[in-house]
Amino acid sequence: MEAHKRKGVPIPIQPFTEEPLRLLDEQGNPVVDFDPEEHLGLSPSRLVKLYEDMVLTREVDRMCWLLQRSGKAAFHISITGHEGAIVGSFYALRPEDWINGYYRTPPAMHVRGIRLAEIFAQLMGTALDPLKGRQMPGHLGAKKAQSFTYGSGVGLAHVVGMGMARALQYRKTGGVVVTYGGEGSTSEPHFHSALNFAGVYRLPLVVMIVNNQYAISVPRTQQTAAKTIAEKGKAYGLPGFYLDGNDPLIVYHVMRQAADRARAGGGPALIEALTYRLDPHSSADDDRKYRSEEEVKHWWERDTLKRMRHFLTLKGLWDEEKEEALKERVRLDVERAVEEAEAAGLPRVEELFEEVYGERPWHLTRQWEELQAEMQEQEGGH
Numbered sequence: 001m002e003a004h005k006r007k008g009v010p011i012p013i014q015p016f017t018e019e020p021l022r023l024l025d026e027q028g029n030p031v032v033d034f035d036p037e038e039h040l041g042l043s044p045s046r047l048v049k050l051y052e053d054m055v056l057t058r059e060v061d062r063m064c065w066l067l068q069r070s071g072k073a074a075f076h077i078s079i080t081g082h083e084g085a086i087v088g089s090f091y092a093l094r095p096e097d098w099i100n101g102y103y104r105t106p107p108a109m110h111v112r113g114i115r116l117a118e119i120f121a122q123l124m125g126t127a128l129d130p131l132k133g134r135q136m137p138g139h140l141g142a143k144k145a146q147s148f149t150y151g152s153g154v155g156l157a158h159v160v161g162m163g164m165a166r167a168l169q170y171r172k173t174g175g176v177v178v179t180y181g182g183e184g185s186t187s188e189p190h191f192h193s194a195l196n197f198a199g200v201y202r203l204p205l206v207v208m209i210v211n212n213q214y215a216i217s218v219p220r221t222q223q224t225a226a227k228t229i230a231e232k233g234k235a236y237g238l239p240g241f242y243l244d245g246n247d248p249l250i251v252y253h254v255m256r257q258a259a260d261r262a263r264a265g266g267g268p269a270l271i272e273a274l275t276y277r278l279d280p281h282s283s284a285d286d287d288r289k290y291r292s293e294e295e296v297k298h299w300w301e302r303d304t305l306k307r308m309r310h311f312l313t314l315k316g317l318w319d320e321e322k323e324e325a326l327k328e329r330v331r332l333d334v335e336r337a338v339e340e341a342e343a344a345g346l347p348r349v350e351e352l353f354e355e356v357y358g359e360r361p362w363h364l365t366r367q368w369e370e371l372q373a374e375m376q377e378q379e380g381g382h
């Protein structure tokens with residue numbers, strides 16, 4: 001892919017590097033001389049908004065944990081630590097682009113226009129849930145966000161997204177599909193089929209691998225003997241970019257160029273964003289069994305939020321007072337959203353049988369009648 005060519009110093013982005021590309025170092029100091037507006041197309045207000053959305057995403061995540069721990073949600077998979085990679089990449093996309101996310105993307109879906117109350121409603125399965133309580137918690141897709149509803153099967157998003165990219169190309173509708181998955185998803189055949197077809201047909205597809213160094217308890221070194229995941233793109237004839245996923249600016253910059261190129265018919269790309277999962281894998285995991293506290297602490301010190309905050313402060317765009325005000329605002333927004341999601345109550349039971357077929361077939365009608373009879377017997381129960 002060509003070096004970035006706007007005014008001023010070009011910021012080159014080479015594929016297949018052995019070290020992760022970055023614009024900010026681990027503390028948030030710029031490693032090259034760049035101006036976010038001039039070189040990345042990020043105005044000061046958008047830069048601030050990006051950080052605010054990362055903070056909001058983390059607050060959503062904290063609340064998801066609380067709801068799970070208090071028994072209001074059955075399950076949660078955390079985004080904490082991945083905000084730079086996920087929010088940063090969402091910022092690079094257009095509303096008409098398609099997203100095929102995975103279980104770590106829902107807390108950031110407000111960036112794609114999903115209301116916070118809808119995110120919590122999906123987690124708890126209340127009536128405000130765009131999926132009407134039919135999906136597993138944390139599997140939020142929504143039409144208005146151009147986001148597929150994804151399955152839990154690791155890596156499936158890539159092959160389904162590849163098919164969608166082929167459909168976009170065939171129909172000439174424009175747009176690009178971005179699929180998400182962890183580094184574990186690259187050990188699944190779906191990842192390889194997706195890259196292979198995408199390369200052959202030059203599909204408008206970007207495969208985004210959020211490498212958080214673990215697949216539950218399995219470390220990255222057991223997924224592949226390759227030095228990077230990005231280099232796997234080479235075998236399929238497409239560029240692979242290895243990024244510091246805790247640097248939201250390089251993620252934004254590379255995703256934007258990869259997506260622009262794919263949208264314009266220039267072909268697919270693979271992105272590997274190196275980050276770290278700061279929480280246990282899920283609410284059903286105890287990470288103390290397979291990694292040390294020192295390791296987790298090491299990565300907390302390199303937290304993506306801290307890094308972005310430091311950079312904004314250097315730019316004169318942020319201070320303690322703004323930070324305090326933001327924290328208070330996101331806390332209130334999240335609390336109100338949870339209240340709204342809960343107040344919506346449970347979805348109607350009959351919705352279980354709706355929208356599956358154009359016309360309800362006989363066996364669903366029979367099941368619905370049986371269920372009604374059972375509910376009457378149990379009086380008022382669901």
Ligand SMILES: Cc1ncc(C[n+]2csc(CCOP(=O)(O)OP(=O)(O)O)c2C)c(N)n1
Nearest residue numbers: 152153154181182183184185212214215216
């Ligand atoms: C095909 C399949 N195998 C196993 C699982 C169970 N499982 C859920 S998440 C996960 C780990 C995936 O790790 P990775 O792809 O690195 O993503 P991460 O959770 O680390 O973000 C596994 C094994 C599954 N959902 N699907």
Ligand SMILES: [Mg+2]
Nearest residue numbers: 182183214215
């Ligand atoms: Mg992983």
